[in-house]
Every structure is written in C-alpha cells, then in structure tokens.
Amino acid sequence: MSQPPAQADFPPLPRPGRPRGLAPVHWQGIYTIWLRDQRRFFGDALEWIGGYMISSLLFVTVFDLAWTADLEAWPGVSMTTFIAPGVTAFALFATAFQATAAALVYDKLEGMLADVLMAPLMAWEIMAGMLLSAMTCALVNGVLILLVISLFIELPMAQPLLTLGFALLGALLFAALGLIIGILAQRWDGFSAAETFLLLPLGLLSGSFFMIDSLPALGQTIMALNPVYYAIDGFRAGVVGQAETSLWRGAAVLLAVDLLLLVVCWRLLSTGYKIKP
Amino acid sequence: MGPRSYGAVNWLGLWTLYVKEVQRFLNVATQTVVAPMVTSLLFLAVFTLALGRGGTAIDGFSYAVFLAPGLVMMTIIQNAFANTSSSILIAKVQGNIVDVLMPPLSTTEFLVGYIAGGVTRGLIVGLSAVIGMWIFVPLPLADPLFALYHAFSASLMLALLGLIGGIWAEKFDHIAAVTNFVIVPFSFLSGTFYSVERLPEGWNLVAHLNPFFYSIDGFRYGFLGRHDGDLTLGLLITLGVNIGLWLLAYRMVAVGYKLKP
Numbered sequence: 354m355s356q357p358p359a360q361a362d363f364p365p366l367p368r369p370g371r372p373r374g375l376a377p378v379h380w381q382g383i384y385t386i387w388l389r390d391q392r393r394f395f396g397d398a399l400e401w402i403g404g405y406m407i408s409s410l411l412f413v414t415v416f417d418l419a420w421t422a423d424l425e426a427w428p429g430v431s432m433t434t435f436i437a438p439g440v441t442a443f444a445l446f447a448t449a450f451q452a453t454a455a456a457l458v459y460d461k462l463e464g465m466l467a468d469v470l471m472a473p474l475m476a477w478e479i480m481a482g483m484l485l486s487a488m489t490c491a492l493v494n495g496v497l498i499l500l501v502i503s504l505f506i507e508l509p510m511a512q513p514l515l516t517l518g519f520a521l522l523g524a525l526l527f528a529a530l531g532l533i534i535g536i537l538a539q540r541w542d543g544f545s546a547a548e549t550f551l552l553l554p555l556g557l558l559s560g561s562f563f564m565i566d567s568l569p570a571l572g573q574t575i576m577a578l579n580p581v582y583y584a585i586d587g588f589r590a591g592v593v594g595q596a597e598t599s600l601w602r603g604a605a606v607l608l609a610v611d612l613l614l615l616v617v618c619w620r621l622l623s624t625g626y627k628i629k630p
Numbered sequence: 631m632g633p634r635s636y637g638a639v640n641w642l643g644l645w646t647l648y649v650k651e652v653q654r655f656l657n658v659a660t661q662t663v664v665a666p667m668v669t670s671l672l673f674l675a676v677f678t679l680a681l682g683r684g685g686t687a688i689d690g691f692s693y694a695v696f697l698a699p700g701l702v703m704m705t706i707i708q709n710a711f712a713n714t715s716s717s718i719l720i721a722k723v724q725g726n727i728v729d730v731l732m733p734p735l736s737t738t739e740f741l742v743g744y745i746a747g748g749v750t751r752g753l754i755v756g757l758s759a760v761i762g763m764w765i766f767v768p769l770p771l772a773d774p775l776f777a778l779y780h781a782f783s784a785s786l787m788l789a790l791l792g793l794i795g796g797i798w799a800e801k802f803d804h805i806a807a808v809t810n811f812v813i814v815p816f817s818f819l820s821g822t823f824y825s826v827e828r829l830p831e832g833w834n835l836v837a838h839l840n841p842f843f844y845s846i847d848g849f850r851y852g853f854l855g856r857h858d859g860d861l862t863l864g865l866l867i868t869l870g871v872n873i874g875l876w877l878l879a880y881r882m883v884a885v886g887y888k889l890k891p
Contacts, residue, residue: 402802405808411818419681419824421694436680542658549665557672563679 375473382474386482387489390456394490401451402494405444409498412440413506416562424565427552429617430593434509436517437502437590439561442523444584446497447541448530448550449524452487457535458544466628480532480615487528488521495520499592516591522607523584527552529614536621536628564596573615636734644739647730651747655713662751666709667758670701674763677823686824689856695770698763699777699850700822705759706781707817707842708809710752710788711795715746715805718796727889737884741793741876748789749782756781776861777852783868784845788813790875797882797889816842826858841871853869 394401417433426435460466469479502508510516534547559581565573576582583603590596596603622628655662659811677693688696721727730740763769771777791813799805820826820842837843844864851857883889 398802400806400810404806407810407815411815415823416680416817418828419677542661545661545665549668551663553672554671557676562676577796595777 379474379478380470383478383482383485385468386474386479387486390483390486391486391489393456394452394486395513401448401490402497403492405448406429406498406501409440409444410501410505411448412562413437413502417506427593427595432591432594433506435564435589436562436592437506437508438499439585441495441498441502441538442520442588443556443561444498445491445520445588446523446527447552447556447583448494449487449491449527449536451543451548452490453528453531454464454535454538454544454547455531456483459533460537461535461628462540470629480618480622483532484525484528484618487531490516491524491528492520497592507534508592510537510592511594512591514591516588518604519587519607522604522611523581523588525611526580526584526607526614529611529618532618533621536626539627543612555581559585560597580606583607640735640739643733643735643878644743647735647743648750648870651717651744654717654747654748655751662709662713663755663758666705666755667762670705670759670765671762673701674698674766675731679695680843682744691854691856694767695854696825696850697823698767699771699853700846702756702759702763703780703784703846703849703870704817704822706752706756706784707788707845708813709755710785711792711809711813713751714789714792715796715799715808716792717747718793719799719802719805722796722800722889723802730784737880740883741879744793745786745789745879748792749785752785752788755780756785770855771853772855773852775852777803777849780845780849780852780868783872784842784849786872787841787845787868787875790872790879793879794875794882797887799880800888821846821858838864841867844868 364461400568413433413436416436420432424432426432437446439604457466460469474482499508530551534544534551538544538547559579565576565582577598583598583606586597587600587603590600672695674697677697681693687693718727721730735743760769795805795808799808820840821837826834826837826843826847834861838859844859844867847857848861848864848868851861881887
C-alpha cells in the first residue's frame, strides 16, 4: 500500500498568495500569440503558399504570352518585369489579410477566441501578436514568390530595403484590415464577401497590373488617394528601380493610414465589439 | 401495405436531389453567383487596362472583345467544378452523404441529380457573367447555338470532374490542391487570355490536345465567329471526353468507391 508522498517531496510554491506580476509589456504573451498563428498558417502551407505561388506564376505567364508587341513600361523595363513585382505584392497583401481575418473568424465560430481574451494580455498586446504574425506569413510568402518568379524572368532587385519597407507598410495595412473584417464578420459568408468585394478590387485595381497613365483622368485622381497604390508602387520601385509617384509621399500616406487602422483595431479589441459578451 | 413501387425512373427522388443541389448554391448566391461575376469583370478591367496600351488587337477584334468570352468560359469551368466537388466532399466529411445513398435512387439518378446541379450552376454563372460583360463590351453573337453547346458541354465536363474529385478526396486540402494545381492552371493557360497561335511550337501541339482549349475556343467562336482550332474536332473531343468521364463517374458511384463502407 502506497503512502501519500511527504510534504517535502513537493517543491515549495513560489510566494504563495501573491498575484503573478507582469512587466509593463507581456512579451511572453505576444510571442505566444505570434507563435500560435505561425503554426496555424504553416500547418496549411501547401494550400496557402502553393495556391498563391501557382496563381502568381500563372498571371506572369499569361501576361507575358498575351502581349503581342514587346512593350516597355520604362526604357529598359519590360512590361513583364513591371508586372512581376505587382503580382507578388498582391499575393503578399492578400496573405496578410487572410491570415488575420480567417484566423479570427475561425476562432470566433469555434469558440476558441475565449482562450485569447482570457489570457492576461492587454488589447494592444493581442493586436501586436496577431498583426506581427500575419506580417511574418505575408513576408515569407512574398519572398518565396519573388524567388520562384526570378527563376523565370530577370528581376533587377535594385533596392531590396525599399521593397522590404513598403512590403511591411502594405502588409500591416492589410493585416489590420483583415483584423477589422475578422471582428465584424459574423460567419464565413461575411469573410468571403469581404474577399470578393474589398480585397480583390483593392488588390487588382491598384496598379499591380497596369500603369497609371493607362487610366482616364478621373481614375488617376482616385488612384492618387488610394494607399494600396502607393504600397504597390513602392514595392515595385525597390525591385525594378523606378517609381511612378513620389516614394516619400507614398510612405507618408501609408504610415498615416496604418496608424488610423491600428487605432480602429485597438479600439475594437479593447471595447470587445462583437467578441466579448 | 406492400412495398412502394416506382416506375422505370424515380422522378420524385431525382427532382428532389436536383432541387437540393440547386438550392444549396442559390442560398449563398452572393458567393456562388455574384462573386464569380464580379471577379470576371475585375479581370476584364485589369487585363484591358494592362494590355490595351499597345493597341493590342486580335484578328480585328479589340482585346476586350477577344477576352470577354474567354473569361466567361473560365468562370463556368471553375464554378461547375466547385459545385459538385464541394457538395460531395462536404456531405462526405459531415457524414450526411448517407442521406443521398440510402434513398431508392439508382446510380444513374444519383449521377444525373448531382451533375444537373453542377451544370445549372455553370450555366447560371456563365449567363450572369455574359450579361455583366455585355454592359461594358459590345459583344457580337455569331452563332448562339454553338456557344450554348460549349457552355453546356464544359459545365458537364467540369461537373463530372468535380464529382470524381469530390469522391476521391478525403480532406478539403485534397480538393483545394486539385483546384489550385489542375483546374485553375488549365482554365488560365488554355487560350482564355491569348490566341494559342502565340504559343511556342511544342506548346501549340499540347494546346490542341487539351479539351479545355476546345471549350474556350468553341465558346469564343459562338460569339466572335473566329477560331484557332478545328470546330468539328472540338465537338468530337468534348463529346468523347464527356462520355469517358461519365462512364468513369458511373463506375465509381456504382461500386461505391470511397462512398460506401
């Protein structure tokens, strides 16, 4: 007959009766949320990365075949070289959007969101974990797509840091947008409606595939107000070495829009709109 | 009370299965009808903007006019496949496939019910895309019956492929992989966006063995009256592929491959 273990077999509890203290920033919590979303994303890597890889390559191939004349966007830059970074940027931003939106809708419908809301995390810490994770996934996807495309066509890669900077600003924009949609959407229907009527038009009509001077005057004016256009233009400028508009203005517009979206996200999460009872 | 008897065809059962299949996608028409139409219109806008720069014209047709029928066919292809594959797979994963296997439906009735649902989705989506394009692009209509035949035969082919894929697949990943790596590439590369005459020599031959190419080319002929491939050969190939796929699907359902325990 076994005896109950003596009290001494257990290590003493650390400071019993005292709440666990947290530093001003709960780094461990942010990291955990980041890691969880990473694992979720890369668990379905074939679907996420493979799908975008194939569709990006298809777009580049189809455009390359459909041009009847050897068009040049700028002297020395063929239209195919012009398209390739646009296609990549579109896939990168779409990944950022879907990473936050799909994760939130899934958690909400499965009732797992409580696990995140109950953890001792501030609203901005949850937000940081989710957005950073989505941006990581998007960057990984974008880099892979650029690498595969560069096997087939020659990309100058003039200023990689410029590309990285605009990729981060654009990915943050779309990740934050995805977070807002994820909170607002009640079911998968809402998510896929947002994909069709928000993400696809934003991605396709923001100059990823065509030059701004192909547009009528009204279109050019609208484009100058479209932050996604600046993100794609800056991303492409880093790859091909030439931009359509001012990069500084683009960066400023993107930063302003990112900040605004961050405030909206933070507000939604901290008030618990549609996610807390 | 004796057993209930049926005529040669269980019309009520067949009709019920068909209505279930159609209502399944009409319930979420925003995703299944409106979204494909919006996507195809966006593609039309983007490609016309990108390629209109060089004043690209193909056989006297502006690029937008050349592109529009191809995009409609691409939409039909993707949606007819999505309808049957998702219906079968969801029913299998959720276990409610027994509701279709248990009723007194013969293999033919089972097939016709599902396939007719997929064909209906393909034709409805195709029609709405044509109407959407018509608003922006002045499409001629050279041979409506020919266009209708190819819309129907492509819907049938993809509905059959979707059924076969849905029966074969065990997880959503499987069907997503087939969609991403087979259906979408075929619908993109079979002459939707360009005349296959522009392909390099070896690929030109490959294109002429591809049933998707004949569907797209024949459908475009119905609107524009121009074609790349042989039209009669196109009719024969699409017909032959459909018969072959039908026999394969029939065999899979009859033996209950991955459907019955």
